[in-house]
Amino acid sequence: MSSARISRALLLRSAPSPSPSATASLFRPRQLSTLGPASATRPQTTSSPTTTATLARPSSAIAIRHAQTPQRRHASTTHPKHPQGFEPPTTDDLAELRERVQDFVRRELTEEIAASVDRTNNFPADMWAKLGDAGLLGITADEQHGGLALGYQAHCVVMEELSRASGSVALSYAAHSQLCVNQLQLNGSAAQKAQFLPDLIAGRKVGALAMSESGAGSDVVGMRTTARAVDGGYVLNGSKMWITNGPDADVIVVYAKTDPDAGSKGITAFLVERATSPGFSCARKLDKMGMRGSNTGELVFEDVFVPASHVLGRVNGGVRVLMEGLDLERLVLSAGPLGLMQAALDVALPYAHARKQFGTPIAHFQLLQGKLADMYTKLQAARAYTYATARAVDEEGTVKTQDCAGAILYAAERATEVALDCIQVLGGMGYMEEMPASRILRDAKLYEIGAGTSEVRRMVIGRAFNKEYAHLSS
Numbered sequence: 351m352s353s354a355r356i357s358r359a360l361l362l363r364s365a366p367s368p369s370p371s372a373t374a375s376l377f378r379p380r381q382l383s384t385l386g387p388a389s390a391t392r393p394q395t396t397s398s399p400t401t402t403a404t405l406a407r408p409s410s411a412i413a414i415r416h417a418q419t420p421q422r423r424h425a426s427t428t429h430p431k432h433p434q435g436f437e438p439p440t441t442d443d444l445a446e447l448r449e450r451v452q453d454f455v456r457r458e459l460t461e462e463i464a465a466s467v468d469r470t471n472n473f474p475a476d477m478w479a480k481l482g483d484a485g486l487l488g489i490t491a492d493e494q495h496g497g498l499a500l501g502y503q504a505h506c507v508v509m510e511e512l513s514r515a516s517g518s519v520a521l522s523y524a525a526h527s528q529l530c531v532n533q534l535q536l537n538g539s540a541a542q543k544a545q546f547l548p549d550l551i552a553g554r555k556v557g558a559l560a561m562s563e564s565g566a567g568s569d570v571v572g573m574r575t576t577a578r579a580v581d582g583g584y585v586l587n588g589s590k591m592w593i594t595n596g597p598d599a600d601v602i603v604v605y606a607k608t609d610p611d612a613g614s615k616g617i618t619a620f621l622v623e624r625a626t627s628p629g630f631s632c633a634r635k636l637d638k639m640g641m642r643g644s645n646t647g648e649l650v651f652e653d654v655f656v657p658a659s660h661v662l663g664r665v666n667g668g669v670r671v672l673m674e675g676l677d678l679e680r681l682v683l684s685a686g687p688l689g690l691m692q693a694a695l696d697v698a699l700p701y702a703h704a705r706k707q708f709g710t711p712i713a714h715f716q717l718l719q720g721k722l723a724d725m726y727t728k729l730q731a732a733r734a735y736t737y738a739t740a741r742a743v744d745e746e747g748t749v750k751t752q753d754c755a756g757a758i759l760y761a762a763e764r765a766t767e768v769a770l771d772c773i774q775v776l777g778g779m780g781y782m783e784e785m786p787a788s789r790i791l792r793d794a795k796l797y798e799i800g801a802g803t804s805e806v807r808r809m810v811i812g813r814a815f816n817k818e819y820a821h822l823s824s
């Protein structure tokens with residue numbers, strides 16, 4: 351039954367413009383989905399006891415949840431965090447979605463593509479249309495604009511599986527589908543949604559979100575970009591730093607000070623369109639240690655006119671848009687390190703069982719067993735935290751700031767550790783660029799910095815406790 355829901359959702363999404371490309375297979379009813387030749391393109395290293403058969407079935411983690419979690423589906427709810435008529439997906443829905451994304455990855459985001467994206471530091475431009483055709487760019491968005499209205503657990507599933515294949519493609523995906531599309535979904539007027547969402551969700555346009563500045567990262571409210579009110583709109587001046595998809599973006603959610611003397615109460619969010627914004631430019635594409643191919647840029651605004659109709663949310667109400675957006679951004683991004691940890695296990699487990707030293711598979715040495723067990727346990731614990739937090743959003747409409755920060759804090763730090771362990775398990779081969787272990791480590795480290803650093807996340811959690819226990823401190 352639930353499997354039919356995902357099929358229906360994806361079929362509905364594909365209905366207006368059936369894709370002739372291979373991605374169309376994603377829309378077929380489950381029984382018609384075939385692994386196709388692409389199954390052979392997944393690296394051998396991906397088969398592991400944890401995911402046994404990621405090539406044909408949902409990962410064992412999901413299978414475990416199936417066994418442990420009774421099917422639960424609450425009555426239809428309409429919460430501000432969700433589109434009209436949203437119904438939380440069941441575990442079967444999510445497992446079905448995971449299979450569909452794995453199918454997509456096998457065809458369109460193979461290890462060869464992921465390695466080449468990393469090597470060339472270039473995002474494969476045709477990936478946007480493929481992700482759009484597959485229905486993956488509007489997971490949390492209104493169906494009337496082409497979205498799937500499947501919620502945050504589903505978005506985490508997609509993010510996890512894309513990250514497992516390529517950390518950098520997945521990071522760009524999240525900047526588009528969460529930071530831009532979901533911000534529009536949550537805060538856009540009916541006219542803004544109708545104007546921007548269909549092209550973004552179809553992958554015809556690329557989205558980004560620009561908040562950070564070279565002098566205002568952790569202290570984002572200290573931003574210096576200004577938006578001066580003029581006849582019919584605002585004029586933006588300033589610059590933004592480290593913006594994911596910045597070099598390619600057509601539509602950018604930009605935060606600027608409309609009342610610079612009012613501190614956090616003087617920030618407004620704007621929708622800036624590259625095509626109609628003279629004075630807007632990407633000054634440079636940044637060269638990074640990891641997440642290579644997820645194009646990151648420095649953006650410049652020189653007297654850029656933005657019409658009043660492109661204010662996102664309330665004038666001077668930008669901090670609410672920003673902070674609420676950050677909670678959900680941290681939640682969905684926490685699935686990135688999950689995918690990277692799974693990728694590390696996909697590499698380490700088969701290698702450790704195939705590689706012999708002293709006449710014995712190295713996986714049979716207890717010191718290495720301990721490492722593999724720790725890698726697996728960290729992944730499963732992080733996974734449980736992320737999906738429990740996402741489930742609370744889907745089923746209760748509860749967005750708990752400390753859990754959104756906690757989920758990514760925990761997953762990100764564990765992912766760096768797991769990636770390092772993966773290199774150690776592989777020995778000399780772990781240090782070679784011909785294996786994906788180095789890429790996984792370089793990609794994983796970003797998650798301790800982007801969307802607020804680990805230190806800031808701890809601060810956010812601490813502040814939540816300060817609020818809760820304020821009555822004892824006075």
Ligand SMILES: Cc1cc2nc3c(=O)[nH]c(=O)nc-3n(C[C@H](O)[C@H](O)[C@H](O)COP(=O)(O)OP(=O)(O)OC[C@H]3O[C@@H](n4cnc5c(N)ncnc54)[C@H](O)[C@@H]3O)c2cc1C
Binds near residue numbers: 568
């Ligand atoms: C690859 C990449 C992609 C990004 N994508 C985007 C994007 O799409 N959009 C966007 O707006 N931004 C983006 N960012 C920016 C990112 O959010 C910031 O880099 C991040 O918030 C940290 O800010 P910062 O770099 O200025 O570091 P700083 O704030 O200068 O921090 C430096 C160090 O000081 C610590 N620190 C700072 N303040 C405190 C404190 N009060 N207590 C304790 N320690 C503290 C930090 O934890 C860190 O360890 C991206 C960054 C990267 C690297």
